[in-house]
Amino acid sequence: MDLDQYFEEIVAKVNATMDSFLHGDTRELYEASRYLISAGGKRLRPLVVVLSSDLLGGERHRAILAGAAVEVLHNFTLIHDDIMDQDTTRRGIPTVHVKWGIPTAILAGDLLHAKAFQILTESIKGLSGDVAYKVLDCFSRSVIVVSEGQAMDMEFEKRWDIREKDYLEMIRRKTAQLFACSAYLGGVLAGGSEEEVNNLYEFGEKMGIAFQIVDDILGITADEKELGKPLYSDIREAKKTLLVIKSLERANSEERKIIMEGLGSNDMSKLKATASLITGLSLDYAYELARKYHEEALAHLSRVTPRNENAVKGLRSIADIVIKRRK
C-alpha cells in the first residue's frame, strides 16, 4: 500500500471522528471550537497514535478515537497558547481570540480539553481497568506536563540565563510529551508489552524534540505564507529558542548587542537583523541536534518488532517529515 493513501485514510477517519464530537446547541461555542481544527494542520500526532497501534496489530477504531483525542487536545493548547502569547494568526487565519474575543476563546479551549478526555474515554470502552488506567494516566499527565512546559516557555521570555539543557527540558514538556504519549497510547491500546510501549514512548519523545527544534528554525527561516503564522514572532516575544541560546553563546560582543536588542523588539528591521544574525550563527548546530534526536527516535522504533510493515515505514516517514518539513 502506498503511504500517502495509508495516511489519508487515517486522517479522514480522525477528522470525521473529531467532527462527530464537536456539535452542540451552544452554537457559537462549538463553532469557535471547530474553527482551528477545520483550518487544517498536519495531523502528525493522530498519525503517530494510529500507526503505533497498527505496528502492534491493535484495533483500528480504538486508535482512531485516541488519535482524535490527541489532536483535539493539541488544538485546545494552541487556542490557549495564542491568547497567552498574543498571537494573531495561525494556519493562515486569525486566531480564535481575535475572531471571537478572549472569553469565548478560553471557553472553546476548555471545551476541547474536556472533549479530548471524552473521546479518549470512548477508546477504552470494553477494555480492562488496567488499560483504562494506563491510557487516562498518560493522557492527563501529558496535559499537566505540557502546561508546565508552557509556563517555562513564558518564564524564559523574561530571562537571559537559559541554557541548552533548560531549553531541551522545556520543549520536552511543551511539545515532546504529547508525541511521546501519542505513540505510547497507540501501543497500550494495542496491548503492547511494557518494553514495546516504553520504546514507542521514547520514539515519540525524541521525535517531538526534533519537531520543536525544527519548528523554532522555521519560525525565522520559513516562507511566511506557507508557514501560516507571522515570521519572527518568537524573536518579538523574546523566546529563548535553541537558535537564540546558541547564537548568544557564539556571538562576539557586537553581535550579542544586536541580538539582545532585537529580542522583544517590535521594530521589523531589528527583528530581521536579529533573525539573519541568528540564522548565520546557529542554524547548522540546530539542524544537527534535530538530526541527532531524529536518529535516536528511529533507534527506539527499531527495537519494536513490527506486526505490520506499512506501519513501521509510515512511522519512519513521519519522523522524516518532522525533520524535512518547510511549514
Place this chain on the structure above:
Amino acid sequence: MDLDQYFEEIVAKVNATMDSFLHGDTRELYEASRYLISAGGKRLRPLVVVLSSDLLGGERHRAILAGAAVEVLHNFTLIHDDIMDQDTTRRGIPTVHVKWGIPTAILAGDLLHAKAFQILTESIKGLSGDVAYKVLDCFSRSVIVVSEGQAMDMEFEKRWDIREKDYLEMIRRKTAQLFACSAYLGGVLAGGSEEEVNNLYEFGEKMGIAFQIVDDILGITADEKELGKPLYSDIREAKKTLLVIKSLERANSEERKIIMEGLGSNDMSKLKATASLITGLSLDYAYELARKYHEEALAHLSRVTPRNENAVKGLRSIADIVIKRRK
C-alpha cells in the same frame, strides 16, 4: 457520630489529597493553581461525593480521590469564569488573573483541569474497565456541559428574551451538572446499582439547581464581607437570573424601566435601586422554587436504601445547607 466531625474529617482528607497533587517545579504556576483552593470554599461537592459513596458502603480512599478531583475541577472553572466575567474578588481575595495576570490564570486553570482528571484516574485504579468508563464518561461529559452552561450564561447577558425555563436549563448545565456528577461518582465507585446511581444523580441535580437559585439570591441580598465577592456583580454584568426574569414579568412599566437601566450599569445607585426592586418583586418566588427543588432532591435520596445512617443524615444536611446558607 456528630455530623460536624464527620464532615470535618472528610474535608481534611480531601484538602490533603488536593494539596499532595498540586506541587511541581514550575513554582509560580503551581502557586497560582493552589491559591483559590487554599482560600477556602465550602467543599460541598467533595462532601456529596464521599457521602454518596459512604451511603452505599464504598471504599473511602476512592471517594476521597474522586471528591478531590471534583473540587479541583470546580476551582478550575472558577478561575476561568472570573477571567471571562472580569470579576476581581472571590472568597474575599483578589481573583487569580488580578494577582498573576491573564496568561498565568488561564494556564493555572488548564493545569487544574488536567489535574482533576489525573486525580480521578487514581480513584479507579484497580477497578473494572466498566466502572472506569462510567466514571470518566460522567466526569468529562460534566465539564462539557458546564462549559455549555457558561456559554449560555454569557450569551444571556446580551439578551432580554430569556424565560424561566431557559434560565433553569442554563443553571442545570453550569452548576447542577457537577453536583449530579458528584453524587453519581460516589455511587458508581461504591458499586451502586443503576437505579441507585440514577437516584443519586437526580438528587445531586435538583440540589444543584436549588444551590444556584440561592446563589443568585445571595448575589444581591447577602452581606458583602461574608459573601467574599462584590454584591450586585450579576446586575452589573446583566446576568439573567431567576430574580431578574421574574421581576421583569411582575414589574409595572415604570419598574421595568428602572430594572432595565440598572442591568449592565456601572452606577452604584442604579445597581442598588435595581437590587432593591428585584428583591421586592421576586425574592419570595425564587426561594419557593429553590425549596421545591430541595424537596425533589430529598425525594430522590429517599429512594436509595442507605447502608450507613450517618451518610443519609449528612446528605440531607448538605441539602439543607444549600437552601439556608448566608454565603
